[in-house]
Amino acid sequence: MAARKLTSATEDYLEAILSLVHEKGFARVRDIARQLGVSRSAVSNALHALGKRGLVVYEPYRMVTLTDKGRHAAQAVRHRHAELRLFITDILGLEEDIANAAACRIEHSIDAAVLARLTNLADFIRIGRTTNDRPWLEAFVEFCDARDRAARSAADQPDETGPAEALPRGEQPALRSLADVPVGGTAKIVHVGGQAKIGQRLSDMGLTAGAVVSVVNVGALGEPLEVTVRGYRLSLRKKQAQAIYVREL
């Protein structure tokens, strides 16, 4: 194992600090201690160690903040956690708390490449692409190849790169449907699925891969959605929005 590899305990600390900063705007030793269920002195010791590795800025009796390096590492852990949790709930169909506990254990040891393939598998199943009677495995491998190619060509065109692509592959925010993006959220379209002719209609209206969509409004009963795409307002039902896969920006 490379020396840079963080231990699972370290990753837990970083994750806790990140979520506290996100929640309250700051992190204190006693909050961290409460969140992780360890003593304050243990937290204090760990923070010193993290400080030495350049991951956090910590002085006794002061707020704890993450360095850029620390934040990046924490975000990566959190992303792995989210992706694994989604896989366990959505694909394996297990309960939320089981998923969280399992994700907490797996997130520290899983390889980036394996996680990327797991994400691919989840997307492959979610999108529900027809395989034209070909074996699923063959279709899946093709799906992964297409993804890798798309990622490479996105890397070739730097001006197309949005904030989502700034993260290394496998550490992007999880793929979700446009229907799950909250009002005020902005996302980039990754894939337009569903029935071909409806997909064509959505594409005709400018909802194509790479286009940026913001959800502006939702009808009083949760439907339909009002979005902005290519500078104009479009309204669509949840059912159509569910066939559009996006990454939030």
Added chain:
Amino acid sequence: MSYADTQPSQADHEQSTRQSKSRLSVALAGNPNSGKTTIFNAITGARQRVGNYPGVTVEKKEGAARVANHHLHVLDLPGTYSLTAYSQEEIIARNVLIEATPDVVVDIIDSANLERNLYLATQMLELGVPLVLAFNMSDVAEGRGFNINIDALSLLLGVPIVRTVGHKGRGIDELLAKAVEVGLSGVKAVDRQRCPSYGHEIEPHVTELTELVIKSGGPSRRARWFAVKLLESDQETIKRLRHLCGQKAEPLLQRAEQLRNHIERIFGDSTEIILADRRYGFISGACRESVESSVEARHNMSDKIDAVMTNHLLGLPIFLLLMFCTFLLTFKVGGPLMDLVGAGQDWLAGAVAEVWSPARAPLVRSLVIDGIIHGVGAVLVFLPVILLLFLAIAMLEDTGYMARAAFIMDRVMHTLGLHGKSFIPMLIGFGCSVPAIMATRTLESRRDRLTTMLVVPLMSCGARMPIYMLLTAAFFDAKWGPRVVFLIYLIGIVLAVICAKLLRHTILRGEPTPFVMELPSYRMPTVKGLLIHMWERSWQYLKKAGTIILLVTIILWAMGTFPRNSDRQDEYDRQVNQVRAAYGEAPTPQQQAALTEQLQLLQRNKKADDIRYSLVGRIGLAIEPVMKPMGFDWRIGTGLVGALAAKEVFVSQLGLVYALGETDENNEDLRRRLQEDYTPLVGFCVMLFTLITAPCVATIAVTHQESGSWRWALLQLFGLTVMAYMITIAVYQIGRLFA
């Protein structure tokens, strides 16, 4: 001979002869809400003709214009976002472009919404039609901070571009001059145009298929378009190719399917979507080179209005208020006007009756007064409400609110299998089914339109009110009367919901149309535009439905008049003479009054007998056994046959049958007679039956006109009648058990 079938050499020849002709056909294309209609109005002025495309209800608008010594024939294509075969409008637009081969196509582009509007243009380029782009609403675009380099974009696309501001008439002359120039140069202009390229993976496939299309004897000028559509597995195109190339089409189609599968394997996505992606890529590329946006966040006026209009809390109340205003405008303002038309009709009938003595040609006199004047009146009486309704709808549409109304109502209407926009016709239906069915035009999907059209008559219309008033006054007290009427309205709504669901699960089954709808920017409508919209649609009503309504009114008059009982006429004459003789030559005022009363009684009795003797009465008698299970006798039957002309006729018909002369719903005698002859249960059943049964002929005529076939009109007629019959029987029979 069309472009589609000619070889380039022939086309060149055609073009050289065109120079001298100085007659050019211009097609206007563009997205909905791009201001296309405004430009069309600006170009053609009042010289317009509105009709329908054969077999469908898509409006076909044509007009004429003159530029220098060129006569332009301008055709306004339906507004579309794309040229797929997604909607009727799209199929028509592309068929016109392929078959009618206009000399030049002017694509109206909303400059403030460039990318999506250019998408249609890329498909026109692919189709290889001589194209001119009008960058409309360029003032709005500038206001929003877009700086478009027209020259650069024009060079990139290989198409002339003209800036216009439609509602101010700016740039129209320049646009027409450009259109003429391109129209005259024909093929040369097309050769300058640039098609979107699909990239190194797909482009070779397109080229291969293009060559195959030409080899198989397909249309060479449109070969690339056909190739692309084959990759998209466009069913219309496949049909057309089979028709054009016969047997040779099969290997071509097979190859297209292979290539299509190949593309889907490589990209892991359906070909249609990938091609759309590439077109947008082409547009984005062109726009990056030529458009600068100076303002980052574009919170414009329209967004601010929308924040209120589609607000969670305010959206629905505002919508209901606007609907209430529409209803008020249509019926509160239109109602008195309707009465005015009715009064005018009565006055005319009275005047004719005055001048035309009953002795001279009595039959022709009756035809003119009761048939023709009454029939024309029956048509014209709807005109005020229809004009006002279409004015209100034009305002809702032209301002851009209609899309918001659909947005707000969609969730509710969707559970009924309908579209958000169906709400408006349903609401109008409480006033009158005729304008309500015409209001279904705002619906895009045919299935939604037909479903709405068929169930609209269940929204209890205003003409049924007199029947309810008469019957509730006769059978129920002041406390229960209104509740019964309310119940009847409620039953109508519930049945409409059930029927809509039922239709969507049986004959109009199918995926609910995906709700992907543009919410256009709010816009101030122009008075001219509103008036043109209002008039066009009303004129269509007069022309189409009017003829049928007039015809059927005359037929119903004949049925109520023939056959005539000449024995009864003689007897009547004898009785009149007897009475007159009894009073002598110079009666006193008291005697005079008694005489008049006796004569009126004789006349009423004769009319009652005439009705009974006529075809209507005979039908009423003949169907009595059928009506019996509902508790109806021949009198009610006769009234219901008459009610086919218009619902409220039921009341006066019943008055005639009871020998009470001309009556209305407030007639005390009629109420008393009804109480004597029928139970409250029968009264309720009559109301129920008139609610559900076949609407008046005007409704059927309009359904025929709007659905484009008798099939749906007849389904409405018989479907509703059968349903009314069965439900009323059930209610009557069950009710009798408790009575």
